[in-house]
Amino acid sequence: xxxxxxxxxxxxxxxxxxxxxxxxxxxxxxxxxxxxxxxxxxxxxxxxxxxxxxxxxxxxxxxxxxxxxxxxxxxxxxxxxxxxxxxxxxxxxxxxxxxxxxxxxxxxxxxxxxxxxxxxxxxxxxxxxxxxxxxxxxxxxxxxxxxxxxxxxxxxxxxxxxxxxxxxxxxxxxxxxxxxxxxxxxxxxxxxxxxxxxxxxxxxxxxxxxxxxxxxxxxxxxxxxxxxxxxxxxxxxxxxxxxxxxxxxxxxxxxxxxxxxxxxxxxxxxxxxxxxxxxxxxxxxxxxxxxxxxxxxxxxxxxxxxxxxxxxxxxxxxxxxxxxxxxxxxxxxxxxxxxxxxxxxxxxxxxxxxxxxxxxxxxxxxxxxxxxxxxxxxxxxxxxxxxxxxxxxxxxxxxxxxxxxxxxxxxxxxxxxxx
Amino acid sequence: xxxxxxxxxxxxxxxxxxxxxxxxxxxxxxxxxxxxxxxxxxxxxxxxxxxxxxxxxxxxxxxxxxxxxxxxxxxxxxxxxxxxxxxxxxxxxxxxxxxxxxxxxxxxxxxxxxxxxxxxxxxxxxxxxxxxxxxxxxxxxxxxxxxxxxxxxxxxxxxxxxxxxxxxxxxxxxxxxxxxxxxxxxxxxxxxxxxxxxxxxxxxxxxxxxxxxxxxxxxxxxxxxxxxxxxxxxxxxxxxxxxxxxxxxxxxxxxxxxxxxxxxxxxxxxxxxxxxxxxxxxxxxxxxxxxxxxxxxxxxxxxxxxxxxxxxxxxxxxxxxxxxxxxxxxxxxxxxxxxxxxxxxxxxxxxxxxxxxxxxxxxxxxxxxxxxxxxxxxxxxxxxxxxxxxxxxxxxxxxxxxxxxxxxxxxxxxxxxxxxxxxxxxxxxxxx
Numbered sequence: 148x149x150x151x152x153x154x155x156x157x158x159x160x161x162x163x164x165x166x167x168x169x170x171x172x173x174x175x176x177x178x179x180x181x182x183x184x185x186x187x188x189x190x191x192x193x194x195x196x197x198x199x200x201x202x203x204x205x206x207x208x209x210x211x212x213x214x215x216x217x218x219x220x221x222x223x224x225x226x227x228x229x230x231x232x233x234x235x236x237x238x239x240x241x242x243x244x245x246x247x248x249x250x251x252x253x254x255x256x257x258x259x260x261x262x263x264x265x266x267x268x269x270x271x272x273x274x275x276x277x278x279x280x281x282x283x284x285x286x287x288x289x290x291x292x293x294x295x296x297x298x299x300x301x302x303x304x305x306x307x308x309x310x311x312x313x314x315x316x317x318x319x320x321x322x323x324x325x326x327x328x329x330x331x332x333x334x335x336x337x338x339x340x341x342x343x344x345x346x347x348x349x350x351x352x353x354x355x356x357x358x359x360x361x362x363x364x365x366x367x368x369x370x371x372x373x374x375x376x377x378x379x380x381x382x383x384x385x386x387x388x389x390x391x392x393x394x395x396x397x398x399x400x401x402x403x404x405x406x407x408x409x410x411x412x413x414x415x416x417x418x419x420x421x422x423x424x425x426x427x428x429x430x431x432x433x434x435x436x437x438x439x440x441x442x443x444x445x446x447x448x449x450x451x452x453x454x455x456x457x458x459x460x461x462x463x464x465x466x467x468x469x470x471x472x473x474x475x476x477x478x479x480x481x482x483x484x485x486x487x488x489x490x491x492x493x494x495x496x497x498x499x500x501x502x503x504x505x506x507x508x509x510x511x512x513x514x515x516x517x518x519x520x521x522x523x524x525x526x527x528x529x530x531x532x533x534x535x536x537x538x539x540x541x542x543x544x545x546x547x548x549x550x551x552x553x554x555x556x557x558x559x560x561x562x563x564x565x566x
Numbered sequence: 567x568x569x570x571x572x573x574x575x576x577x578x579x580x581x582x583x584x585x586x587x588x589x590x591x592x593x594x595x596x597x598x599x600x601x602x603x604x605x606x607x608x609x610x611x612x613x614x615x616x617x618x619x620x621x622x623x624x625x626x627x628x629x630x631x632x633x634x635x636x637x638x639x640x641x642x643x644x645x646x647x648x649x650x651x652x653x654x655x656x657x658x659x660x661x662x663x664x665x666x667x668x669x670x671x672x673x674x675x676x677x678x679x680x681x682x683x684x685x686x687x688x689x690x691x692x693x694x695x696x697x698x699x700x701x702x703x704x705x706x707x708x709x710x711x712x713x714x715x716x717x718x719x720x721x722x723x724x725x726x727x728x729x730x731x732x733x734x735x736x737x738x739x740x741x742x743x744x745x746x747x748x749x750x751x752x753x754x755x756x757x758x759x760x761x762x763x764x765x766x767x768x769x770x771x772x773x774x775x776x777x778x779x780x781x782x783x784x785x786x787x788x789x790x791x792x793x794x795x796x797x798x799x800x801x802x803x804x805x806x807x808x809x810x811x812x813x814x815x816x817x818x819x820x821x822x823x824x825x826x827x828x829x830x831x832x833x834x835x836x837x838x839x840x841x842x843x844x845x846x847x848x849x850x851x852x853x854x855x856x857x858x859x860x861x862x863x864x865x866x867x868x869x870x871x872x873x874x875x876x877x878x879x880x881x882x883x884x885x886x887x888x889x890x891x892x893x894x895x896x897x898x899x900x901x902x903x904x905x906x907x908x909x910x911x912x913x914x915x916x917x918x919x920x921x922x923x924x925x926x927x928x929x930x931x932x933x934x935x936x937x938x939x940x941x942x943x944x945x946x947x948x949x950x951x952x953x954x955x956x957x958x959x960x961x962x963x964x965x966x967x968x969x970x971x972x973x974x975x976x977x978x979x980x981x982x983x984x985x986x987x988x989x990x991x992x993x994x995x996x997x998x
Contacts (some may be wrong), residue, residue: 164639164644165643165644165645166642166643166644167639167640167641167642167643167658168639168644169641169642178811178813178814186645187645197807197809197811199809199811199875200773201770201771201772201875202772204660204770205658205769206660206769206770207770207807208639209636209637209639209640209658210636210805212639213635213639214632214638215631217628217631217632217635219634221635221649223629224647224648224649225649227647228650229646230650244995341777477851503793526685562737
């Protein structure tokens with residue numbers, strides 16, 4: 148069974164409410180448009196219009212935005228008004244991290260010079276008053292594709308990590324960086340100039356150890372890209388939340404849903420956690436480039452929460468991610484994610500003796516798959532059964548992948564003497 | 567029941583002299599755009615302004631705020647508008663060249679009603695506007711005299727072929743405007759009706775057809791109230807966009823075969839060029855033929871089926887004088903049944919690829935709308951008069967066979983009269 152033949156393409160556009168809403172005239176090649184709405188540079192939500200290959204008038208845009216984001220617009224206006232009445236401006240929103248705290252941005256890359264160049268352009272354009280260091284980790288120095296790009300950006304530090312694996316690469320970057328806050332991002336994202344300051348702002352609270360941000364799709368041209376969004380995408384919504392310490396962590400009877408907290412495509416860490424005896428660096432056996440495929444970030448979040456620190460999700464700090472364009476790549480990615488998901492739970496089971504992983508693996512996950520297949524059969528969703536089967540295959544391969552990855556790490560050694 | 571308009575941007579006034587009514591129904595408008603209904607009891611022949619205001623806020627606060635927010639997005643700096651300033655934000659208007667509009671009123675021997683209709687058309691705030699009165703196979707010259715004597719600024723055309731869709735097609739031939747807005751002789755249009763239609767066409771070049779909101783002109787008799795309970799002609803206060811994506815395999819009959827949901831022929835408008843592409847109205851349908859209706863429904867369907875966009879625009883407001891007598895209402899509901907099923911038969915014949923959808927729709931509608939309601943009427947006898955349900959049910963059955971008959975008759979008329987030609991104004995004025 149394959150995805151239904153849908154020639155529909157979706158345009159991604161942003162509407163900034165700093166100015167009156169203007170017609171969208173450049174959407175004639177698209178069946179639908181997803182419109183991200185910016186308020187003072189923050190993405191507050193999105194509206195959807197089926198324009199059927201026609202331009203969209205200002206009236207229709209106003210209509211769609213006001214209907215889709217009615218509550219959000221009102222709330223935003225109300226929040227601003229209350230803040231302006233508050234002379235101290237001491238609400239969490241107004242608190243900013245002191246400007247003398249240095250930040251390092253670590254970009255892990257592997258033979259993607261064009262994406263990296265776009266990303267670096269955005270990074271050097273960040274509007275930040277603080278000292279910012281940019282560290283690029285080349286995870287495939289043998290190809291020689293990355294250094295020429297770095298040469299275009301004076302001041303960007305290049306480090307090399309020959310051991311394949313995103314966790315190895317990121318760890319190398321974390322160890323090489325000098326900032327008190329370390330920001331992790333990828334070579335397939337771009338971001339607005341306000342991104343960095345929005346992302347690090349919650350660190351004004353000393354309890355906060357990790358901040359994650361929103362990840363929006365840069366384009367939805369292909370079916371694969373649209374399906375990735377219906378798979379769940381990488382964004383975690385437009386509402387900020389904070390996961391307060393171990394209370395949240397211990398609340399769950401089933402596994403802690405740390406994967407709902409965001410990912411290292413857009414995350415910031417207080418550098419001290421890397422030296423914390425119970426937290427440390429990313430687990431080298433997890434993550435892209437390893438047989439496990441992903442979850443190195445999720446496991447780090449797990450350890451941070453277990454150590455009773457706070458994680459904040461800050462949707463104002465958003466990046467644009469370019470999803471894989473073709474179905475084969477999407478399938479591979481979803482397969483990897485599914486492998487990594489199981490590997491992650493097994494890691495919490497084996498390393499942390501967290502028995503809740505068993506609930507997840509033995510009960511929740513099988514039911515979730517069955518439910519989604521049932522949903523699809525009743526044609527209630529666009530997500531094809533073949534991808535769900537891919538996920539199941541990935542899940543089943545998870546234990547073996549973890550075993551292989553662990554063996555690989557034993558052979559290659561840890562990022563630093565001991566984790 | 568008394569009907570009134572409440573414009574929220576002007577002060578609400580106490581409504582008096584309501585002794586004859588037990589309730590009041592107010593059409594709530596914001597910047598002229600209709601946004602909701604409010605029903606109020608009448609006490610001592612009055613309805614107090616404070617009570618009215620309170621009721622509007624209690625029931626429709628969110629709709630009002632939604633419209634204010636929508637206007638705010640059109641302001642020059644939306645993020646700087648404060649909540650308290652919401653009310654002061656001007657209603658955004660589209661400022662570009664507006665199209666020329668021809669209003670076509672198709673009528674037959676109802677000069678008294680027509681006079682009121684034309685009176686309202688005189689008050690329209692639009693330019694360039696042409697009003698065309700199409701007199702359909704009249705028995706008397708009352709209509710011709712009415713236009714010549716009282717409305718000499720309107721164009722009068724006589725269409726001798728009997729049938730509403732012949733008259734509508736005559737209007738297509740005669741119209742000089744880029745937009746043709748159709749209304750009926752029992753309709754009183756709102757002052758801003760044409761402006762709302764023209765604004766929509768001007769701002770949305772892809773819109774080919776627009777239907778608007780039809781509210782009752784009066785609810786004086788039981789029959790009129792029953793017609794509103796039956797569903798009336800109104801289709802809500804939200805603008806709606808319809809277009810079928812046949813490239814993605816969407817089927818028009820399945821999605822939009824029941825085209826009564828778009829509105830009615832009493833308030834519909836088209837770009838004139840549309841008819842060059844998809845043809846005119848089917849003369850075998852609608853009043854004056856044995857199908858007794860469905861000409862508008864069939865056209866709505868064809869617009870979508872041929873890949874064009876249809877928009878329901880509630881700001882385009884007209885008031886329809888529902889049938890006052892119960893017997894008239896029953897006849898109308900029978901005709902609704904006949905007309906709807908004639909449209910189904912006609913469209914299924916015209917588009918073989920949609921037949922499956924039409925058959926399913928016809929069966930489902932017969933069950934859902936007629937049989938189910940009939941069953942309910944046995945359990946709850948007061949819900950809706952059973953004879954009216956039966957009238958429509960009967961119409962649905964009869965309607966299945968009417969189209970072929972009407973089609974033959976239309977061919978006969980065509981043969982007898984020859985192809986329609988454009989009649990010049992001077993020729994017509996001779997006959998009056």
